[in-house]
Amino acid sequence: MADDQHDDPHDPRLPSLIEALEASLREDVDVPLTDADRAMWAWCQGDDRSFDVIVRTFQRPLFCMFRRRTGDEEQSADLVQETFCKILRSRGHFRPGCKARPWIYAIARNLQKDDTKKWWRWSNIFTREAPPSEAASASPTPYEAANAAEIERLLAAMLKELPESQRTAFELVQLDGLSQQEAAAVMGNTVSAVKSLSHRAYCTLREKMTRLNGGPK
Amino acid sequence: MTDAELHARIEAGLRKEPRPPTIAEVRNRNIALVVVALAVAIATFEWWGGIRELSGKTPPDLASMHASGFAYPRPIWLMASTFAGTLAVTLLAWRVILVRSRDALGPPRTQLLAGLLLAPLSLFVWRVGWSAFWEGGLVWVDTRPGLRCFGLSLLLASPVLLALMFGRRGSDPVHPGWTGAMIGMTSGATAALFADLWCPVGNPVHVLAGHILPMVLFALVGAVAGRRILDLR
Numbered sequence: 001m002a003d004d005q006h007d008d009p010h011d012p013r014l015p016s017l018i019e020a021l022e023a024s025l026r027e028d029v030d031v032p033l034t035d036a037d038r039a040m041w042a043w044c045q046g047d048d049r050s051f052d053v054i055v056r057t058f059q060r061p062l063f064c065m066f067r068r069r070t071g072d073e074e075q076s077a078d079l080v081q082e083t084f085c086k087i088l089r090s091r092g093h094f095r096p097g098c099k100a101r102p103w104i105y106a107i108a109r110n111l112q113k114d115d116t117k118k119w120w121r122w123s124n125i126f127t128r129e130a131p132p133s134e135a136a137s138a139s140p141t142p143y144e145a146a147n148a149a150e151i152e153r154l155l156a157a158m159l160k161e162l163p164e165s166q167r168t169a170f171e172l173v174q175l176d177g178l179s180q181q182e183a184a185a186v187m188g189n190t191v192s193a194v195k196s197l198s199h200r201a202y203c204t205l206r207e208k209m210t211r212l213n214g215g216p217k
Numbered sequence: 218m219t220d221a222e223l224h225a226r227i228e229a230g231l232r233k234e235p236r237p238p239t240i241a242e243v244r245n246r247n248i249a250l251v252v253v254a255l256a257v258a259i260a261t262f263e264w265w266g267g268i269r270e271l272s273g274k275t276p277p278d279l280a281s282m283h284a285s286g287f288a289y290p291r292p293i294w295l296m297a298s299t300f301a302g303t304l305a306v307t308l309l310a311w312r313v314i315l316v317r318s319r320d321a322l323g324p325p326r327t328q329l330l331a332g333l334l335l336a337p338l339s340l341f342v343w344r345v346g347w348s349a350f351w352e353g354g355l356v357w358v359d360t361r362p363g364l365r366c367f368g369l370s371l372l373l374a375s376p377v378l379l380a381l382m383f384g385r386r387g388s389d390p391v392h393p394g395w396t397g398a399m400i401g402m403t404s405g406a407t408a409a410l411f412a413d414l415w416c417p418v419g420n421p422v423h424v425l426a427g428h429i430l431p432m433v434l435f436a437l438v439g440a441v442a443g444r445r446i447l448d449l450r
Contacts, residue, residue: 046239051231059223073218080223081230088234090449092243093388098321106322106390110450185322188391 033099041096054100055084062108065176068156069112079115083108102182105172109186158208162201169197170205247384254380255407258373262411265369270296270417278360285358288351291417295351302343303406303413310336310403314381314396322391329395333436336402337429340409341421344428348419357420366416366427374408374435382439382446390449397443398436405432 039053062083066076086107094103159167165187172183173194184194238246269276270290276282282289313324313332348354381400389396409428416427 044240046241048236055224055227055231056220059227060220063218063223077218077223077226081227084227085230085234086449088231089237090387091237092240093321093385093449094240095321096240100321103321103390107449110390110448114450186391188322188326190325190327 037098037100040094040100044091044094044096051088054087054104058101058104059084061176062104065105065108065171066112068171068175070115071156075115079108079111083111086111099182101178102185105176105178105182106186109168109172155205158205159201161208162204166197166201166204169194170201173198174202243384247380250380250384251377254376257376258407258411261372261376262369262415265372266415268296268414278358281360282358286353286356287358287418288353289417291351295347295354296414296417299344299347299413300410302347303340303410306336306339306343307403307406307410310399310406314399314403323389323396324399326392326395329392329399332399333395333402336406337432340406340432341424341429344413344424345419345421351419354419355421357422358418361416361418361420361423363423363425363427363430366412366423367431369415370405370408370412370428370431371434372408373411374404374431377407378404378435378439378442382442386446387449389443389447393447393449394440394444397447398440400443400447401435401437401439402432404439405435408432408435 034057036054036057039050039057043050043054059080062080063076066079067073070076070079083104087104090107094100159171162170168187169183169189172178172186173180178186180191180194180198183198184191187194189197266274271293276289279289310332313328316324345355378401381404382397385396385400408431412428416423418424
C-alpha cells in the first residue's frame with residue numbers, strides 16, 4: 001500500500017479494518033432453493049419472461065462482485081452485461097432442479113478472469129478511485145462515507161495480495177455469500193479444500209492487519 | 218450506478234442476442250446427434266467386416282491364427298460375455314458424462330478422474346482376464362499386432378466424439394478439459410465395444426495396442442478439444 005499513513009502503528013483506521021474483516025465472516029449455511037432458482041428452471045424450459053427475475057435477482061450482487069475486483073463501475077457494468085449474455089446463450093445447458101447461483105457465479109468468475117488478462121486493464125488498476133462502500137449507511141456523514149470507502153479499499157488491496165485460490169475461496173464464501181458447497185462447485189474443488197483455503201485467507205489477512213497495527217509478527 | 222441504470226444496460230445487451238434454444242430443444246438435438254453418430258459407427262463397423270464369427274465369414278489370416286494356437290472362432294458364450302462386460306464399463310462411462318451435479322456444473326473432477334483411470338483399466342482387465350478362461354485365448358498372433366483394431370477404433374470413436382463435443386459446446390464453466398477428456402474416453406470405450414465383437418484376440422499386448430490405446434488417445438484429444446469447445450466463457 002502506497003499511503004505512508006499505513007506504516008503508522010497507531011493508525012486509528014486499522015482496528016476498523018480488523019472489525020470489517022471479522023464482520024465479513026459468516027457461518028456456512030446451505031442456502032435453500034429460491035425464487036430465482038425456480039425462475040431459472042422455468043426460463044430454461046421456455047418461459048422467456050422468467051429471465052427478468054433472474055436478472056433483477058443477480059444484477060446487483062454480480063455488479064458488487066465485479067466492482068470489488070476491478071474497482072471500476074463502468075467495467076463492472078460491462079462485465080455484468082456480458083455475464084447475462086453468456087447465461088442467455090447457455091440456456092439449453094442448465095439443468096432444472098439445480099441451483100442457479102453457483103452456475104451464474106462460475107460464468108461470472110470466468111469472465112472476470114479473462115477480463116483481468118486484457119493488458120489494457122492493468123494500466124488503470126492502480127489509479128482507480130475507491131469504489132463507494134456497500135456497507136455505507138443510508139445517510140452517512142462525509143467522515144463516515146470516507147472512512148468506509150477507505151476501509152473497503154484497504155481490504156480490497158490486501159485481498160489482491162493473496163494467492164488466487166485463497167482469494168477466490170474467501171471472496172465467494174465470505175463476500176459473495178455462497179455456501180461452501182456452492183463455492184466448491186464454482187471452483188471445481190472439494191468442500192474441505194474451500195474451507196481450508198478460506199480459513200487460510202482469513203488468517204493471512206488477520207496477520208497482515210495485526211502486523212500493520214504494530215502487533216506481534 | 219443505480220439498479221435501474223444497470224438493468225437498462227443489461228437489457229440493451231440482451232436485445233442483440235438471438236433467442237437461445239431451451240433445454241428440451243438442446244436435449245433433442247443432442248439425442249439426434251448421438252443417434253446419427255452411432256448409426257455412422259455401426260455402418261462403418263459393417264463395412265469393416267461386422268461380426269464375422271456369427272456371419273460365418275473367415276478372416277484372411279485364419280491359417281496364421283491356427284498356427285499360433287488360436288482356436289478361431291470363439292464360442293458364442295465367450296463373445297457374448299466379453300461384450301457384456303465391455304458394455305457395462307461403457308455404460309458407466311456414459312453415465313459419468315451424462316449425469317450432472319446438483320449445481321449444473323458437471324460431475325466433480327474426482328469423478329471424472331476416477332472414470333479416466335478406471336475405464337481403460339477395467340476394460341483391459343476384463344478383456345484379458347476373461348479371455349484367459351478360454352484355452353489359447355491369450356496367445357500372440359503374428360498377423361494381429363493390434364494395428365487394424367487401432368484403426369477400427371479410431372474410425373468408430375470419431376463420430377461419437379464429434380457428436381458429444383458439438384452437443385456440449387459451451388456448457389462447462391468449471392473444468393472443460395477434464396470433461397472433454399472423459400468424453401474422449403467414453404467415445405473410445407464405445408468404439409471398444411464394437412472392436413470386441415470384431416476382434417477375437419485376447420493377448421495383453423494386442424489389447425493394449427489395439428483397444429486401450431485408442432481410448433487413451435481420444436481422452437487426450439478430448440482434453441485439448443474440451444478446453445476450447447466445451448468451455449463456457
